[in-house]
Amino acid sequence: MLRERKKTHRVPELNTTSTADISFMLLTFFLVTTSMETDRGITQQLPPMPQEKEQAVAEVKRRNVLLVALDGADRITCNGKEVSADGLKAKVMEFVDNESDSKDLPEKVWRDIPLLGRCAVTANHQIFIKADRASTYNAYFAVQQAVMAAYNALRDRLATRRFGHPYAECDDEEQQAVCECYPLRLSEGDLEVEGGGK
Amino acid sequence: MSRFRTSHHEVPGLNTASLPDLIFTVLFFFMIVTHIRQAQLKVEYRTPQGTELVRLAKKSATTYIYIGRPVKGQGHSDGSSMRIQLNDKYGDIDDIAEYIAKERSRMAPEDAANMTVSIMADRDTPMGVIEDVKRALRSAHALKVVYSANTDEKH
Numbered sequence: 315m316l317r318e319r320k321k322t323h324r325v326p327e328l329n330t331t332s333t334a335d336i337s338f339m340l341l342t343f344f345l346v347t348t349s350m351e352t353d354r355g356i357t358q359q360l361p362p363m364p365q366e367k368e369q370a371v372a373e374v375k376r377r378n379v380l381l382v383a384l385d386g387a388d389r390i391t392c393n394g395k396e397v398s399a400d401g402l403k404a405k406v407m408e409f410v411d412n413e414s415d416s417k418d419l420p421e422k423v424w425r426d427i428p429l430l431g432r433c434a435v436t437a438n439h440q441i442f443i444k445a446d447r448a449s450t451y452n453a454y455f456a457v458q459q460a461v462m463a464a465y466n467a468l469r470d471r472l473a474t475r476r477f478g479h480p481y482a483e484c485d486d487e488e489q490q491a492v493c494e495c496y497p498l499r500l501s502e503g504d505l506e507v508e509g510g511g512k
Numbered sequence: 513m514s515r516f517r518t519s520h521h522e523v524p525g526l527n528t529a530s531l532p533d534l535i536f537t538v539l540f541f542f543m544i545v546t547h548i549r550q551a552q553l554k555v556e557y558r559t560p561q562g563t564e565l566v567r568l569a570k571k572s573a574t575t576y577i578y579i580g581r582p583v584k585g586q587g588h589s590d591g592s593s594m595r596i597q598l599n600d601k602y603g604d605i606d607d608i609a610e611y612i613a614k615e616r617s618r619m620a621p622e623d624a625a626n627m628t629v630s631i632m633a634d635r636d637t638p639m640g641v642i643e644d645v646k647r648a649l650r651s652a653h654a655l656k657v658v659y660s661a662n663t664d665e666k667h
Contacts, residue, residue: 330529330532331528333531333532334528334531334532334535336532337532337535337536337539338535340539341535341538341539341542344539344542344543344546345542347548348542348543348546348547348548349546349547353567353568353571353574353630353658353660354565354566354567354568354660354661354662354663355559355562355565355566355568355630355658355659355660355661356562356564356565356566356658356659356661357566357628357656357657357658357659358656358657358658358659359655359656359657360646360649360650360655360656360657361650361655362650362653362655363650363651363653384639445639445643446639447638447639447640447643448638448639448640449638449639450635450636450637450638450639451560451633451634451635451636451637451638451639451642452560452635452636454639454642455560455562455635455659455661456560458659459562459563459564462564463563463564466564
């Protein structure tokens with residue numbers, strides 16, 4: 315009896331030296347089959363295809379329109395004047411904001427916005443982007459980016475002024491209020507792009 | 513002298529019991545931050561660089577359209593015109609509608625509702641191609657588009 319108990323007590327330790335190798339193999343497998351790249355980009359909401367062929371052309375006042383054109387040689391023209399990408403950003407900011415309430419820039423409409431109160435908003439402004447078919451995607455992307463940068467700068471400025479922190483740190487309600495003050499209104503050629511994106 | 517030598521002889525073995533745990537931690541890290549590659553790339557593309565980028569919200573609701581120069585075998589691009597890649601094979605503008613419909617039917621209903629199409633296009637792609645793709649997407653009712661880009665390190 316005593317001998318038997320002694321025998322069962324000696325359980326050999328499990329050899330775990332190879333567990334490291336096994337997990338290394340799993341790790342290598344994941345390193346090979348997955349990719350690290352996180353997908354980032356500029357989002358855009360395309361308008362739905364018009365049902366009928368004939369499309370009602372909305373009457374837009376001249377002062378409310380900013381025409382950004384991209385020609386075959388990737389030159390950016392803004393309302394007929396050639397500009398650089400950085401110049402375009404400044405132009406768009408000036409256009410969307412219309413701080414001085416100029417007659418040549420978009421008209422301002424008084425809006426009651428939650429959290430912000432009564433604001434003068436250039437609610438009817440419209441930015442048209444027209445790209446030549448021969449222009450490169452890179453130049454088109456630079457235009458898109460300059461426009462987005464202008465909106466983001468304006469929204470950031472407003473958020474910092476009113477809420478004390480940049481737009482990215484605002485909560486959903488604040489972001490919505492800021493977006494309402496600077497609504498994204500982009501159009502492309504004949505396509506109408508409704509701007510809902512934050 | 514002999515005493516000195518004997519004291520050095522008994523080196524304890526390194527305990528590697530926690531090594532698997534360490535590696536498992538690294539493994540889980542990689543499983544979380546990476547994602548499985550969707551398709552074998554048949555086109556070579558360099559996305560434009562930007563600073564005003566937003567991170568794509570939901571991977572499961574995203575489909576990809578690659579536009580770039582076709583790659584021959586394992587080598588580099590053969591420098592011919594731009595091709596569109598849909599999933600694992602080359603496609604044309606006319607194939608996009610079918611591709612979108614197929615992708616949408618594969619998704620969960622709530623993903624299909626806010627399906628996003630990520631356009632991964634080479635920076636030298638002529639805008640004509642992009643416009644055709646966008647037109648095809650519009651007629652296929654895939655209206656949420658992302659122009660994929662790299663983050664610009666300079667800024």
